[in-house]
């Protein structure tokens with residue numbers, strides 16, 4: 001096989017604008033020297049196993065027909081069924097969903113849950129839809145991707161702008177199409193429908209747990225520490241509340257509606273109530289409104305990006321004055337920014353570790369659905385904390401051993417597991 005064939009990019013991508021997939025590819029290049037003989041299989045990681053693009057037509061409330069572009073990408077299923085969320089956002093692209101699905105493969109392997117990686121999305125601003133339109137779009141999308149999802153094939157979950165209600169519609173649509181009740185086809189469902197206690201808070205809780213582990217390693221007390229959070233949704237809002245409850249000061253919060261700052265700490269319960277009333281942190285009177293770009297210069301112990309990809313770049317990384325960047329979001333830091341932060345002595349706790357709490361409790365939900373036996377919230381949180389702590393410990397040990405960042409260490413652990421599975425499974429049916 002020629003070099004070119006072996007290393008060709010998938011033809012459906014623009015080589016001049018790889019988007020988030022380009023970030024992921026650079027991360028894979030960084031881990032390759034540490035994979036030993038498994039590096040022979042590394043191209044497996046550089047292309048998705050399966051990528052489905054679907055047309056999602058719906059009738060709007062005013063009688064017009066609208067078409068939305070939907071995706072479901074299964075990056076890798078060597079270690080188990082595909083697993084990963086569904087995002088509704090106007091900027092969703094195939095490159096983004098591919099990268100998010102690949103980060104799911106790495107995340108699931110890094111924390112050692114028995115899943116491959118997948119992700120889905122629809123290119124739509126859901127705020128422009130009424131609730132019945134949202135339901136129709138979700139149901140049509142589920143039917144379209146129904147050919148590749150299933151409780152043993154690929155299990156969607158919530159991500160940006162999707163929630164337990166949307167998971168219920170997905171579960172119901174899949175079940176109707178299959179002629180059975182399939183609770184295990186999605187996770188992040190309401191508890192009344194086979195959802196797991198603790199799933200809604202799980203990602204933010206995991207962020208908090210690994211941040212505490214990193215702080216303990218560095219001799220930093222979380223009580224009294226300063227925290228800035230970008231994205232005040234499911235992940236950022238929960239993480240902020242847990243830090244606040246532990247006595248930390250949330251000095252800045254930013255979302256798509258604005259940025260608020262308070263040197264001696266925002267009142268987080270008040271801010272959460274404001275966000276649920278007003279739709280965002282903008283307009284919150286318990287803090288000072290500051291310019292969006294000034295968020296990055298706020299002096300903190302923990303900076304928690306919990307919004308979208310590509311937020312910390314070579315343009316703003318130099319301004320960051322934090323001891324830790326704990327990535328609640330997927331892909332918030334570009335490789336160039338990663339290097340700048342490392343040179344500044346800032347520890348980045350990477351997404352594939354820091355935000356793995358959500359998929360961990362999704363795994364618990366899937367297991368509970370299969371066994372029809374449900375656990376208490378206390379049990380779930382204890383198991384979650386144990387998995388997050390153990391994953392942090394083993395990844396930080398690999399980082400010390402190879403003198404690499406936590407991100408490269410997480411990729412070493414994860415890619416080794418994925419490619420070992422790939423190798424022993426072999427290639428032919």
Ligand SMILES: NC(=O)C1=CN([C@@H]2O[C@H](COP(=O)(O)OP(=O)(O)OC[C@H]3O[C@@H](n4cnc5c(N)ncnc54)[C@H](O)[C@@H]3O)[C@@H](O)[C@H]2O)C=CC1
Pocket residue numbers: 158159160161162203230231232233234235236254255256257280306307308309328329330355356358359
């Ligand atoms: N929900 C989950 O269980 C998990 C989510 N994640 C990741 O965490 C991140 C946030 O997800 P969720 O909290 O679930 O979503 P969400 O929809 O609940 O919240 C998203 C937040 O990002 C903010 N945001 C959007 N655009 C922004 C911009 N340009 N600037 C600043 N803020 C902006 C929104 O205002 C909102 O506060 C995403 O990267 C997602 O992939 C990762 C693991 C699991």
Ligand SMILES: O=C(O)CCC(=O)C(=O)O
Pocket residue numbers: 083084085086104107155156157158159187188330355356358359360362
């Ligand atoms: O809970 C899940 O299955 C996946 C959550 C997710 O999309 C993520 O971790 O990025």
